[in-house]
Amino acid sequence: MVVEYAQGDRLSVPTDQVGMLAKYLGGDLPRMSRLGTSDWARATGRVKRAVKDMAGELVRLYSVRMSVEGHAFGPDMPWQMELEDAFPYEETGDQLTAIEEVKVDMQRPRPMDRLICGDVGFGKTEIAVRAAFKAVLEGKQVAVLVPTTLLAEQHFITFSERYAPFPVKVAMLSRFVSRAEQERIVEDVGKGAVDVVIGTHRLLSRDVRFKDLGLVVVDEEQRFGVAHKERLKRLRAHVDVLTMTATPIPRTLEMALTGIRDMSTVDTPPEDRQPVLTYVGQYDEGLALGAVRRELLREGQVFWVHNRVATIDRQVAWLREQVPEARIVVAHGQMDEDQLERQMVRFWDRDADILVSTVIIESGLDVPNANTLIVDTAHLLGLAQMYQLRGRVGRSSERAFAYFFFPPQRELTEEAHERLATISTHQSLGSGFQIALRDLEIRGAGNLLGAEQHGHIAAVGFDTYCRLLQESVAEMQGQPIPEEKDLRVDLPVKAFVPPGWVAQEGLRLDLYRRIATAGDHEILARVREETVDR
Structure with a gap:
């Protein structure tokens, strides 16, 4: 594996030492460090100090509560x-x-x-x-x-x-x-x-x-x-x-806060919940209107996401023309709060059949009778947004449908293509999808720890941040931090993951890294569980 630094410097890392690397997750691309300088040490030093202050405050609050x-x-x-x-x-x-x-x-x-x-x-x-x-x-x-x-x-x-x-x-x-x-x-x-x-x-x-x-x-x-x-x-x-x-709280963060923040995770869907059938493709007027009419025939409701405030009224006028029997309401972030809420309540009370809105509906709206979602410019949305929008439908035992459209004449960027492929492949919430949702988890971490920590997460990456936090919390509680022993065991066997098992090189390296950094048998068992038959 080759690590590239600023100004084109490179460092080769043998696969058996891949555990020394941590995948960078932190939102925007970070500033790269130069090889042989103290850039990285300075960045981690700053984050360590901030994390220590925060860990101290968390431990103090916890001990006050205990007394x-x-x-x-x-x-x-x-x-x-x-x-x-x-x-x-x-x-x-x-x-x-x-x-x-x-x-x-x-x-x-x-x-x-x-x-x-x-x-x-x-x-x-x-x-x-x-x-x-x-x-x-x-x-x-x-x-x-x-x-x-x-x-x-x-x-x-x-x-x-x-x-x-x-x-x-x-x-x-x-x-x-x-x-x-x-x-x-x-x-x-x-x-x-x-x-x-x-x-x-x-x-x-x-x-x-x-x-x-x-x-x-x-x-x-x-x-x-x-x-x-x-x-x-x-x-x-x-x-x-x-x-x-x-908002999902990452497992790594949960472990870092063990003993100072009591958390329970509910991540199993109810038994009668069915996965949302997801279609991704070029915008097709006939397909979109067919989906709307089919939902109205079964007396359900429709979310139509049009993420452009400037043209949303034109979109509503067109829909009224095409589906005159439908009662339509509009919601977007430029409305005053009172008006916005009244529109949402009308939809929730079933006084409207179609809610045309921007991505403002991505969280916190529970409408069990709405089981069709249409997004007409999905190529402009992030993966977390698409995932949360899809979560608006399929809240009951009814089969739900989600359509993510992109313009037919538009050349998609590689990233947009990848995002749409991911939402289409992962129709149910499984372990593979968790990897794709790290941006949502980072948002969850910011919510839990406070917005000011977001910059520190971005500086060193999420996994390194969680490791520093875990060490600081342990230190504040007077727990000994186990010394890392550099043990090398050379066995006369070929130990590698065959490319036929995990085709993508990046995923293979990530798997090596996760095995190398598994601190105990429980983590190793979880890695195995997620890897078998994936």
């Missing part, structure tokens, strides 16, 4: 079992593990601070429903904080339906609730007459006071502003906090 007395909830009560038995679906293994971890945290005499990571529609809300119910049964109040009015409404309906057989009062605070009603709800929350209140950042206003708050559930915390996060930080010290996110 604070919180409310220790008791074991499950009969009503808890009744609520859980009434769940209309089969829980996934991940879901059950996460629920158990949350309950164990709640039963400890220190405040819980757990993060649940899992794709939208993978059952995170049900975990929150059960945790909130456990708190309410012991006379505590629960606040569920969400970033948008639409999500508040979705959660309000879910919680109300699940708690219907029990004497639990659920209320919602958002812009869609009249001022008089808001004042009444705030008063009831203060008197303890409301058990679960669901709302946007309105819940963090100074006039909202709880009689006996026991649990705060936060959905997509990274979408809140700095002031709101500060208010949350103060809450965290005294009450149980359960945070949920749909």
Whole structure:
């Protein structure tokens, strides 16, 4: 393997030492270092110092939390079992593990601070429903904080339906609730007459006071502003906090934060979920309109993504002409927030059949009745965007379809071609697709650690950053950092991966590197699992 440095310098690395190299993942292309200079040492030194400060802060917050007395909830009560038995679906293994971890945290005499990571529609809300119910049964109040009015409404309906057989009062605070009603709800929350209140950042206003708050559930915390996060930080010290996110958190980062950040991952889709049938090809008017009409015939809804605000109205006018029976709404980022939300709510309430929008819908919209997605200029989108857009459909047991079109006369760049080929090949979420989603994971890392860490990740690459973080955390906790021994074992056997097994040279080298850097048997077993029959 040959490593190229700045000014064309080259260094040959034997395959048996490929473990000394780390793949660069960090968004934009970095500045290259010169061979034989201290450029790289200076860059890693800067990152090490920043990582050390952050690790120190994380460890300090964790130890403060461990020393604070919180409310220790008791074991499950009969009503808890009744609520859980009434769940209309089969829980996934991940879901059950996460629920158990949350309950164990709640039963400890220190405040819980757990993060649940899992794709939208993978059952995170049900975990929150059960945790909130456990708190309410012991006379505590629960606040569920969400970033948008639409999500508040979705959660309000879910919680109300699940708690219907029990004497639990659920209320919602958002812009869609009249001022008089808001004042009444705030008063009831203060008197303890409301058990679960669901709302946007309105819940963090100074006039909202709880009689006996026991649990705060936060959905997509990274979408809140700095002031709101500060208010949350103060809450965290005294009450149980359960945070949920749909942005994947990389496994390497999860391991680096072991022992200072409690995390549960829900990455198994529900049993009746079918993979989305994906078509990638040149734009074909007949095919696109046929897909729309077929969806409307089965009384479903359609997402049509047109990622150009300047021509979106023209696109809507054309669609109205072609499909006059369809009710169409438009959504894009240049609308004011109120108007945008009202359009989204119309679509969600099934008062519209087609939502024509920019990529603004890529996250946080759960419309189980929408099962056809059409993207008319997919060549301009990143892989993570395409993956998240495809995640908008296929939320129920209905078969869903996604069409990623590119212009017929346009010569595609190599990167665009590769992205479209990847989305077409990986129709279900498997290990191969995880590699392609690293840009999403890096975004997830930034969300978890704070935006200022993004520059440090870019400076040394994601894997090196995680290794430095893991070492800093271990050092702060007084754990010995194992010394790396340079052991060489020469065996008279040919040990290599035949090209017939893994055809792409880059993937073969990556496999050698992963085997070489596997620190224990568990990691090695995982590499083997991902490699067999891939």
